[in-house]
Amino acid sequence: MKNNYLSGLICFLLFFSCEFDKSVKKDLVTGLKGSGNGLSCDAIYLTSNDTKLNTSSFIYGEVFKVNFENISGFNKEENFAFPGMKFLITSEAGDTLMHNTDLYENNAKGFDLSPLLLLTEITTGAPLNSGGNYNLQVQIWDKKGEGTYSSELDFEVIPNPKIAIESDEISYEEIYLYSDLRKTVLPNNSAKYGEEIYLLLEGLDGFKDDNGLSYIGVRMKATDANNNIIINEADLIGDSPINISDLQSQLAPNFIFQETDIKSPIACEVYVWDKRGEHTIEVNFSLTLE
Incomplete structure (x- = not known):
């Protein structure tokens, strides 16, 4: 023992x-x-x-x-x-x-x-x-x-919970905000005055294919905290078609807020529609400026 x-x-x-x-x-x-x-x-x-x-x-x-x-x-x-x-x-x-x-x-x-x-x-x-x-x-x-x-x-x-997405038969891989100046994603929706910001929509699919081309419209609107309309673009694309392959790769509407007297946060809306079909996608987000 x-x-x-x-x-x-x-x-x-x-x-x-x-x-x-x-x-x-x-x-x-x-x-x-x-x-x-x-x-x-x-x-x-x-x-x-x-x-x-x-x-x-x-x-x-x-x-x-x-x-x-x-x-x-x-x-x-x-x-x-x-x-x-x-x-x-x-x-x-x-x-x-x-x-x-x-x-x-x-x-x-x-x-x-x-x-x-x-x-x-x-x-x-x-x-x-x-x-x-x-x-x-x-x-x-x-x-x-x-x-x-x-x-x-x-x-x-x-996905960024501060970006609201409503899609009607349009699929996507990623949608996010990007600063070209800082070469970085903006996960907190915070940007600087005078900084060029991109809303990147990657992997878009569902728009009508017309011999490899797509005819879409992109509407952009931005309103500050005092309810002043800062941006109001009815169609950033116009009548020009976009290659389907380019659209599936990335759509990148961009914006910049130069004036420091713009009251933050900024309510932003980007609406994309198919001019030869009925499918749409709408993205809404609030951007805080520093």
């Missing part, structure tokens, strides 16, 4: 010593989890615009960061750590959609920061699609040692 107890104690001590260098973290709210072997960190969490997130659901085009706070365990040279970091995003079917083999590939000098915070930034735009579920894997490794730290997150991408 005594020998059995000692054997159990020895096995426990051996198991404990083997696991001593492993660090496991999990954010119970977002489902973000991490596990280290030789490397450890105080916390892993998600942020957007420097605000900690409590969700793993992101609006199409939204940018979020995976934060590894006070990560340690690196073999340092003259007090400098040399981490590598790679990430992989896959679809539910297992297809690779985004991949970077080393975000710190060009950092030859290392980091001498203490505590050390490492970040992975993800933009939930193309090739990701709204309505999709995805898996993110991030791996950090010590370029001067054998330590590693891995994290994983299951997340979803949703």
